[in-house]
Each structure stands twice: as C-alpha cells, then as structure tokens.
Amino acid sequence: MSKTARFFDMKREGRPIAVLTAYDAPTAKAEAEAGVDILLVGDSVGMNMLGYASEKEVTLADICHHVRAVRRGAPGAAIIGDLPYMTYETPDMALANARLVIEAGADIVKFEGPRADIVEALVGASIDVCCHLGLEPQHHAEKRFKGRSAQEAAQLVQNAIRLDEAGMSLLVLELIPEEVAAKTSQAIEAPTIGIGAGRKTDGQVLVICDVLGFTPANFRHNRRYQEVGGLMSAAAKAYVSDVRGKSFPAEANVLHMAKDELEIFLK
Ligand code: KIV
Ligand code: NA
Numbered sequence: 001m002s003k004t005a006r007f008f009d010m011k012r013e014g015r016p017i018a019v020l021t022a023y024d025a026p027t028a029k030a031e032a033e034a035g036v037d038i039l040l041v042g043d044s045v046g047m048n049m050l051g052y053a054s055e056k057e058v059t060l061a062d063i064c065h066h067v068r069a070v071r072r073g074a075p076g077a078a079i080i081g082d083l084p085y086m087t088y089e090t091p092d093m094a095l096a097n098a099r100l101v102i103e104a105g106a107d108i109v110k111f112e113g114p115r116a117d118i119v120e121a122l123v124g125a126s127i128d129v130c131c132h133l134g135l136e137p138q139h140h141a142e143k144r145f146k147g148r149s150a151q152e153a154a155q156l157v158q159n160a161i162r163l164d165e166a167g168m169s170l171l172v173l174e175l176i177p178e179e180v181a182a183k184t185s186q187a188i189e190a191p192t193i194g195i196g197a198g199r200k201t202d203g204q205v206l207v208i209c210d211v212l213g214f215t216p217a218n219f220r221h222n223r224r225y226q227e228v229g230g231l232m233s234a235a236a237k238a239y240v241s242d243v244r245g246k247s248f249p250a251e252a253n254v255l256h257m258a259k260d261e262l263e264i265f266l267k
Helices: 005-013 025-034 045-049 060-073 091-104 116-124 150-166 178-187 208-212 228-244 259-266
Strands: 017-021 038-041 078-082 108-112 128-134 170-174 192-195 203-206
Touching: 005 017, 017 208, 025 038, 025 060, 038 060, 038 203, 045 060, 060 078, 060 091, 078 091, 091 108, 091 116, 108 170, 116 128, 116 150, 128 150, 128 178, 150 170, 150 178, 170 178, 178 192, 203 208
Parallel strands: 017 038, 017 203, 038 078, 078 108, 108 128, 128 170, 170 192, 192 203
Antiparallel strands: none
C-alpha cells in the first residue's frame, strides 16, 4: 500500500489528518512517537531554523539535508519534502529535483501553485505529490489571506480540481476563508491539509516552531502549546550564571583518575 492511500482512507472516514513541520531528527522522533500522521520538511525551515530573511533563500541542498535528518529521526514516518523557490520552473526541472528530495528520504514532494503539468510529470514517474494553494509564500510577497472574493475563490476551487485530476495525493490550503477550504475539500478526492484555512479541511498543519512558541510573536491561525523560546533563554542564562559562579561543573559532572594511576602521574 502506498503511503498516501492511508490519507485517502482517513478523508473518507472523516478522521482528521495531523501534520506538523519537522526539520531535525529529535523533533521528528518526538512527533512520530506522538502520532503525527505526516512530517513536513517545509521551506519554512529557512526562516525558522536557518536565519534566512525569506523562504526564497532556501536551496534544494538545504531541503535534502533536513529531509535526511528527519528520516533518520523517524524511519517509519510519512515525510513530505518541499521543492524550494525556482526549483520547479519546468516539469523536467521539477522531476529532476523531486527525485533528489525522494532520494534524501521523502515519500511525497510538495510545490506551490496550480501547475497540473508538474503534477503529471511527477506522478508519471511514480512520485507522490502534495500541492499547495491559497497563500503561496514563495510567490506572494505579502502574507495576506487569499480567496476572499467570489472570483478568486472560484478560481482556487477550479485549480484544485485540475490538480486533483492530474493525480495529486494531498493539497495544502494556506490562509484562505473556511468557506473556500470547505468547498475545495468537497470538490476533490485528495485530502486537504489546512493552515489558517478553518475547520473544514481533511487535516491540519502547523509549523512546529510556532506550536512550541520559539518566537515571541504569535499568529492568529496558530495555537501555541509551549513557550520553548522562553525556556531556551532561561536555560542559557542559568548555565552562564553557573559557569561564572563556578557551580558548574560540579563534583557529579567530573571524571577522576584512579588513585594508583594518579600517584604515578603526579610523581
Ligand atoms: O514550508 C512550510 O512549512 C509549509 C507549510 C506552512 C504548509 O509549506
Ligand atoms: Na513551504
């Protein structure tokens, strides 16, 4: 059974699909053990983990590097790898680069935009595809809600139907009204995974750094489950204080020579 067949079953049965981004082995392991259905190595790695100013700076080598780490941390997980900006200009280019993401350990490759020609090229080479409509961070400079006008919403549904017919296995819907996400989810066979797309999609995805509270700012679409940014600062501060105050390392952290060896050594 292909790894994506399970998600079609979940859609049919009305069981929501839980997706989180993952960029490294320990986080991937924690997510897989928690029962997350799909791990997404998104180009959000660039701004969240690599200090880039934009997702456009993320390279194919970056994605492959992080896909390998996530695969090592979660050997049995379903993993989606993003094709970065400008790596899928033509179907041939998309196919060559998708093969590299699959070789790195992904099961499914994701790209942004209504490119049925690219879906056909990848599916024709037996690569499972996740499409991404609504806000496309690689293509939209402003991070604003999409599909608010009736015309834009109808276009989005049409694009989704075309990608579905081309054989996509999943569709990420980002920052669109709940009504548009609901209609899209009903109109297509492939499961939809929403982020800021309301309650009517077949699954949800969030960025793990937002979920963990790495940064002080929150987004309306997000729910913070921890305040890890604050915990990291507190841990680093406590460490600095212990080093300065010479309370670290303590006796318990230290290795000593055996007495007989020490006597010879000090002679
Ligand atoms: O890169 C990413 O994390 C994504 C999700 C926000 C869907 O594409
Ligand atoms: Na992305």
